[in-house]
Amino acid sequence: MTTTPLRLGTRRSALALAQARYVQERLRALGHVVELVEITTKGDVTTAPLDRIGGTGVFVAALREALLDDRVDLAVHSLKDLPTAPADGLVLAAVPEREDPRDVLCARDGLKLSDLPAGARVGTGSPRREAQLRALGLGIEIVGLRGNVDTRLSKVTDGTLDAVVLARAGLARLGRLDSVTEVLDPMQVLPAPGQGALGIECRTADTALAAVLGTLDDPAARAAVTAERTLLAVLEAGCTAPVGAYAEAAEGDGGLELYIRAVVAARDGSVSIRKSATGPLGGAEQIGRDLALELLADGAGAVVDAGGPASKEE
Numbered sequence: 001m002t003t004t005p006l007r008l009g010t011r012r013s014a015l016a017l018a019q020a021r022y023v024q025e026r027l028r029a030l031g032h033v034v035e036l037v038e039i040t041t042k043g044d045v046t047t048a049p050l051d052r053i054g055g056t057g058v059f060v061a062a063l064r065e066a067l068l069d070d071r072v073d074l075a076v077h078s079l080k081d082l083p084t085a086p087a088d089g090l091v092l093a094a095v096p097e098r099e100d101p102r103d104v105l106c107a108r109d110g111l112k113l114s115d116l117p118a119g120a121r122v123g124t125g126s127p128r129r130e131a132q133l134r135a136l137g138l139g140i141e142i143v144g145l146r147g148n149v150d151t152r153l154s155k156v157t158d159g160t161l162d163a164v165v166l167a168r169a170g171l172a173r174l175g176r177l178d179s180v181t182e183v184l185d186p187m188q189v190l191p192a193p194g195q196g197a198l199g200i201e202c203r204t205a206d207t208a209l210a211a212v213l214g215t216l217d218d219p220a221a222r223a224a225v226t227a228e229r230t231l232l233a234v235l236e237a238g239c240t241a242p243v244g245a246y247a248e249a250a251e252g253d254g255g256l257e258l259y260i261r262a263v264v265a266a267r268d269g270s271v272s273i274r275k276s277a278t279g280p281l282g283g284a285e286q287i288g289r290d291l292a293l294e295l296l297a298d299g300a301g302a303v304v305d306a307g308g309p310a311s312k313e314e
């Protein structure tokens with residue numbers, strides 16, 4: 001139980017606020033007083049393509065500054081937007097239970113991916129989604145897209161686009177699952193590493209708070225995202241092409257096991273390399289690292305990405 005209110009830093013988008021309120025409620029249930037502190041980030045005030053303004057890191061940097069300046073005590077991030085490099089002075093204190101990490105199609109007239117006519121306009125700003133959609137060879141047109149979830153969905157309802165691809169988790173948190181026309185099979189489209197999971201950060205020196213936040217940690221979600229993020233970190237050093245990864249905990253012969261699938265794909269869809277692995281839940285880092293090295297051994301490093309080094313942006 002804490003006496004002074006905990007200051008929870010959040011972006012002010014509807015999705016960020018929903019995620020912050022979820023963590024606020026979880027902490028309140030444990031008897032803590034939590035107030036939300038809204039932080040504006042560069043990514044919230046511009047609609048320029050992310051790779052021109054410094055990548056998804058812009059969403060995170062302002063929250064981290066607020067933590068390090070002691071303006072907030074904890075920050076809630078979408079884990080897929082959190083850079084893989086550890087931040088000095090900060091600790092990832094909790095990864096709470098994860099939402100379904102898969103991508104979804106939100107199309108006009110209830111259409112599924114296989115119903116889309118040739119030339120259909122499908123919106124996404126994510127090179128990972130673009131690469132995997134192109135690799136399917138559907139003859140659809142990929143149209144760049146940014147902005148918050150509502151803005152993206154409105155492009156379908158106003159007829160500008162035939163469909164958009166989004167994270168199911170974001171729609172679930174916003175109560176917008178009714179817009180989903182198909183949950184994309186990870187056999188076709190693997191989500192971003194960390195997608196659907198939240199990361200709660202605090203100052204490393206705040207050991208008492210880190211221990212409180214640690215009670216929100218979900219070991220299966222933590223292991224899954226650790227494997228996915230380790231894989232991404234190794235690939236970031238070895239290749240520039242977009243990366244998808246999805247690890248799931250499942251009961252195996254020797255207890256809980258992690259099953260991870262990953263893809264490295266050229267943005268134009270000309271090449272995609274997929275691999276999977278299983279291993280013990282406790283060996284998440286090694287599983288991720290080994291799978292990344294296997295992908296590199298299979299030529300992932302040579303997959304050319306037209307988008308350049310910032311291409312892993314979601």
Ligand SMILES: NCc1[nH]cc(CCC(=O)O)c1CC(=O)O
Binds near residue numbers: 080
């Ligand atoms: N790229 C922005 C972003 N960051 C996290 C989510 C969704 C929620 C999540 O994955 O946890 C989204 C929107 C989207 O990709 O549809």
